[in-house]
Amino acid sequence: xxxxxRLRLALTHALxxxxxxxxxxxxxxxxxxxxxxxxxxxxxxxxxAAVVQVLEQTYTDxxxxxxxxxxxxxxxxxxxxxxxxxxxxxxxxxFTVQGVHGHGQGMMGGGMMDGQNGMMGGAxxxxxxxxxxxxxxxxxxxxxxxxxxxxxxxxxxDARVAAETAYEDALIRNLVIAAVLAGxxxxxxxxxxxxxxxxxxxxxxDAATDVAAGDLQVRVAPRGEDEVASxxxxxxxxxDALARDxxxxxxxxxxxxxxLRTPLATIQSRIEALEDGVMPATPENLRVIGDEVERLxxxxxxxxxxxxxxxxxxxxxxxxxxxAEVTGAALERMEPEAARRQVALERELQAAxxxxxxxxxxxxxxxxxxxxxxxxxxxxxxTVAVTTEAASAVLxxxxxxxxxxxxxxxxxxxxxxxxxxxxxxQGVGLGLAIVKGLVEAHGGTVDAAGAAGGGAVFTVRLPxxxx
Numbered sequence: 286x287x288x289x290x291r292l293r294l295a296l297t298h299a300l301x302x303x304x305x306x307x308x309x310x311x312x313x314x315x316x317x318x319x320x321x322x323x324x325x326x327x328x329x330x331x332x333x334a335a336v337v338q339v340l341e342q343t344y345t346d347x348x349x350x351x352x353x354x355x356x357x358x359x360x361x362x363x364x365x366x367x368x369x370x371x372x373x374x375x376x377x378x379x380f381t382v383q384g385v386h387g388h389g390q391g392m393m394g395g396g397m398m399d400g401q402n403g404m405m406g407g408a409x410x411x412x413x414x415x416x417x418x419x420x421x422x423x424x425x426x427x428x429x430x431x432x433x434x435x436x437x438x439x440x441x442x443d444a445r446v447a448a449e450t451a452y453e454d455a456l457i458r459n460l461v462i463a464a465v466l467a468g469x470x471x472x473x474x475x476x477x478x479x480x481x482x483x484x485x486x487x488x489x490x491d492a493a494t495d496v497a498a499g500d501l502q503v504r505v506a507p508r509g510e511d512e513v514a515s516x517x518x519x520x521x522x523x524x525d526a527l528a529r530d531x532x533x534x535x536x537x538x539x540x541x542x543x544x545l546r547t548p549l550a551t552i553q554s555r556i557e558a559l560e561d562g563v564m565p566a567t568p569e570n571l572r573v574i575g576d577e578v579e580r581l582x583x584x585x586x587x588x589x590x591x592x593x594x595x596x597x598x599x600x601x602x603x604x605x606x607x608x609a610e611v612t613g614a615a616l617e618r619m620e621p622e623a624a625r626r627q628v629a630l631e632r633e634l635q636a637a638x639x640x641x642x643x644x645x646x647x648x649x650x651x652x653x654x655x656x657x658x659x660x661x662x663x664x665x666x667x668t669v670a671v672t673t674e675a676a677s678a679v680l681x682x683x684x685x686x687x688x689x690x691x692x693x694x695x696x697x698x699x700x701x702x703x704x705x706x707x708x709x710x711q712g713v714g715l716g717l718a719i720v721k722g723l724v725e726a727h728g729g730t731v732d733a734a735g736a737a738g739g740g741a742v743f744t745v746r747l748p749x750x751x752x
Contacts, residue, residue, distance in 0.1 A: 298475030332365035637678035
């Protein structure tokens, strides 16, 4: 799979490079050929103009062109690789000049000239030329505003074809060289890029395999700030969460075992003492057994509540509920426990009507109070307040206990989570998880923070009921 991904990346880069080369080759070939054709045409037009200019400059009024002029014309024709045929205004051939070697049979380097005007006498026919081998251009020869002759310029087509062929051969050769160099460079870049991409992915794959095998301590080093680095960071976060959950699971198993074993051992020892007559069956002795049974009942009730929250059949019966009234009922229920722990319960309750389930909200407040009493030392105080804030009812429970360590704040509402500083207390870390689930079921939020004067404060926000 790894090699497959690397190969696919390399082939993708190579394919992109090949497509780019093909597109460039087509564009360059089409546009270059057109431009080269225009260039050849411009060169030919400038050459023809130069020949006509020589004809105009060497013309002698009344005499025409003498031998010296014919020689200059032959040099101009040879320089521009053309043949010339000069006609009088009446259409009679005056003379021809051959500047192209091997073409234009019947053309002469000069003509037998008339003794008076230096021109060939008679109406000689035009030289016989193959139309397929020459491009013919006819231009007037104008001297002092008067047309004194007409010149036909014969340019060989094979010279143009040879130039185009040489140009095309050079272009194709250069494109092939460029394609080879670009292909090699693209292959090198694709190898480097594919290694850079697949290297971290291979490391992630190995790490994921180790995690699947049970090694939750493996981590990967993020490289750079791209998506692969984000994936590595997310993997490390997941591995941290899995390791933390595994640690919590082990601690939860130990805590749950302790919470079940302690009351059961107490009940068993008390019953055996009663059976053996070592301890009389007095209300006080039976009360100890009852307390342990209640402790077991609370633990099983918490487990049942958590199971209900995670069930798809969990339902909340919404109605208009005064959060202050629910909180007052919870305070009355917890007063005996607060008195036993010698903790003062202080209240600041303001009427706040919300849409919710009375019994579920009562469970929320009781769990928060139980948690606060558990960590508040004798002589301390727990303060409960219900207020309104914008469109929300706010319930806050604060205590004067040791507070919550910053490292523990993100996890206090996770099920079975217990910080190392409170592991000596009773419970398995379910109360606050149940609170969070019930509050969210009512469309509210709950958060924990350290109190200003020490201790912890838990704040619940629920939407106020309309009307």
